[in-house]
Amino acid sequence: MSDRPRSALGRFFNGIWRFIDGTRKLVLNLVFFGILFLVIAALLDSGEALVVQPRTALLIDPQGFVVEEYSGSPLDQALQQATEDGRRETRLRDMVDAIRRAADDDRIERLVIDPSRTWGIGMASLLELEAAITDFRASGKPVVALAENLSQQQYYLAALADEVWLHPDGMIWIDGFAAYRNFYREGLDKLEVEVNLFRVGEYKSAMEPFIRNDMSEDDREATLFWLGSLWQQYLEAVSRQRGLPLVDLSNAIRNFPDRLEAVGGDFAELALQMGLADRLMSRQEAHQELARLGQPADGGTDYRKIGFDAYLKASLLSVRPSSGSEVAVVVAEGDIVRGRQPPGMIGAETMVERLRRVADDSDVRAVVLRIDSPGGETFASEMVRREIQSLRETNRTVVVSMGDVAASGAYWIAMGADEVWASPATITGSIGVFGFLPTFSRPLANLGIHTDGVGTTPLAGKLRLDLPLDEDLRRIFQTSTEQTYQQFIELVSEARGLSQEDVEEVARGRVWSGLQAKERGLVDQTGTLADAIDAAARIAGLGSDYRVRYEEPALSSFERFMLDMTGQTLARTGLVSLLGRSLLPAWAGQAHWDSLLRDLRLIAGADGGFSLAAHCLCRIP
Structure with missing residues (x-):
């Protein structure tokens, strides 16, 4: 080995490498100790069962995209179930099951809907929720929706409630259904990419964006036909749930700019006039009103509530029939x-x-x-x-x-x-x-x-x-x-x-x-x-x-272990907010x-x- 001193340039690059290598080791160590902490915490977890108290409100607050089945790895699922701000998927069947169970549960006295963190939900999924909530209302229990700034899909969910409480500075945005796409023909021509497309059916338009700069007339006609059917179903549902004449609702949406100008740009006041909302109150005022109508939470001014995920875990399983079918x-x-x-x-x-x-x-x-x-x-x-x-x-x-x-x-x-x-x-x-x-x-x-x-x-x-x-x-x-x-x-x-x-x-x-x-x-x-x-x-x-x-x-044994242990542990630790706000991507x-x-x-x-x-x-x- 040579004892000759390194040049300044060599010392500089060596320093950079040592910094990178040290950072790499630090990150790996943090990840390792984080996983170790989760495992130890899970093993030491007391496993206390969550008890549903009397006069509790069931909270339906879907977060992210409403799906039939969670996507990704089991660890992804555990993280999304445990975090609040970072959650990106909610299973439709969990909400439906919780609502149907709560209808016959004497401990649940009302349903509270908060759709504000729902990023995407399809019309068919909304109809599934509508059927469950309609049955819940038939049990005689009240349903309240809390609204701040709602898109039209979010509002559909809110409209299923007996009353919609809108924030005084909030808004309800309903503008109809549309289908727009990017078209790449000109860009691909500039890049001289040769697009070879083979299709059968003049309405098979999935690949049109690669051979056109705009929507074909065939596709425009066909798309407007099925979009119109879904839009009519949307209008009929809101009209039915809110007790609004269908013609009045449709005209109010079409004349939205004029209606908004007439109330000086006050979206919340317009929602009241259109019959889309029942009362104006802030989120804090809404929680206080729910506490007054029901039962205050222990040690606070909030109302007593339980989320649908926690409720499903806490509620007793239905007695199974004797048949094995x-x-x-x-x-x-x-x-x-x-x-x-x-x-x-x-x-x-x-x-x-x-x-x-x-x-x-x-x-x-x-x-x-x-x-x-x-x-x-x-x-x-x-x-x-x-x-x-x-x-x-x-x-x-x-x-x-x-x-x-x-x-x-x-x-x-x-x-x-x-x-x-x-x-x-x-x-x-x-x-x-x-x-x-x-x-x-x-x-x-x-x-x-x-x-x-x-x-x-x-x-x-x-x-x-x-x-x-x-x-x-x-x-x-x-x-x-x-x-x-x-x-x-x-x-x-x-x-x-x-x-x-x-x-x-x-x-x-x-x-x-x-x-x-x-x-x-x-x-x-x-x-x-x-x-x-x-x-x-x-x-x-x-x-x-x-x-x-x-x-x-x-699932493999390890995947099942991670699912069983990680979710509840994260929910009980301060890592929840860190994972939700810092490490998970912003999906909205x-x-x-x-x-x-x-x-x-x-x-x-x-x-x-x-x-x-x-x-x-x-x-x-």
Whole structure:
């Protein structure tokens, strides 16, 4: 080793490296000790059971996006359940279950709805909540909604209450439903990206943004048709719940600028005049009023309340019937793709495994597949559909219940069931197929990068993103797209008992609301998930002597350990606010950017190959 002193430059870079290395070790140590702290705290946790006191209000305050099933890893789920500010998902079934339990619980005297931290909820999900809250109100217990600044989806939830208490400086914003997208044609032309699109059905518009700069007239007509159905359902629901004449409500929304000017720009006063709110009071005043009407919280001026998550954990399980027969509910949520995927995506192999676990359970007599998906790969969709058919061959009844969206590939999957139920507000149909393959030979040529070579056949080596699409390949892909579309038509024709000509009339990629789909024979019935479960039990001949359980994704022992121990520990420590406010991302307002990133990933090409998809980009923002 040389004893020669290092140069100033060497000492400088060595110092930088030592700083980086030290920081790295510090961060790793903090993470390690944080996990160790959580584990020790969980092991030492007293495990005191939460007791629901008499005269308690049940608080329904969904946070983030309302979903059918949590997405991500089990640790992600535990963190989101434990944190307040950072929570980004709320399960629909947890709210519905809590509301229905509370209706018959003498300890719960009222329901309080606070939708202010709900970032996204579909119309079908709102109808599920409406059914549960309507039953709760029928029990004679009051329902109050606390409102500050509410979007129209948030307001739908608030409108389900007996009274809406709005902050004096708050607002209720209702502007109608819309479907806008970014269009990339001009940008892609400037980059000289060659977009090769293959589709069947003039209404199959999912890929139009890559070949146009605006919405086509066909797509404009079709989109406005199903959007109008959902908007009419929204207006009718608010009119029904608030006791407002439908015409007056519709006119007030259309003349909103004039109405606002008439009250000097006071949104809260306008909400009172329109009948959208009942009283104006701050959040603190609302809590004090709830304490006066009910029971004050111990040691404070707040009212006695319990969140729906805590209530579900604290409430006693219903007494199970003597019969061993079960209706299993399997959730299929997210884009449909091949392989194994975590919750939040429908991986074909993962879903097949879940359905086979159900088939191996001798207690399960009926299965309800709850779908919330815009579709995806046709091959993956067919894998799942075939597995549903195999499940039926084991003498199990299979009923599909459609959530907010069940279109394209998701509708393909539904064709394997005995019966198909949709919410009146489900977005479904979109019976069409497209293939998409971008090529980048010209952008690369502009950088001085060229591709050339030889092959043993005319097609050998031609399926490359750095070469223009070969005309023979173009013919192959178009033929394959048309064949897959014809397969889709035949599948629907057989499953729905319709002629292929009749299916063609409602297909061609066109999207329908659940009500419209029912009128056209694409679904059997409209109703809630509970209605679909009752139907599955009826078809299976179970009567009323059965129990319902959700088939959850399989977890490893470590994942189950983390789920069991982390959530309650975080909730009891000061780490909750730190994790919620500092470490977890701000998810609100990310929908636009998420959509843009998905589009850019699609432009870049999935695995550099061509695949056929039945996908519908048709959610309401």
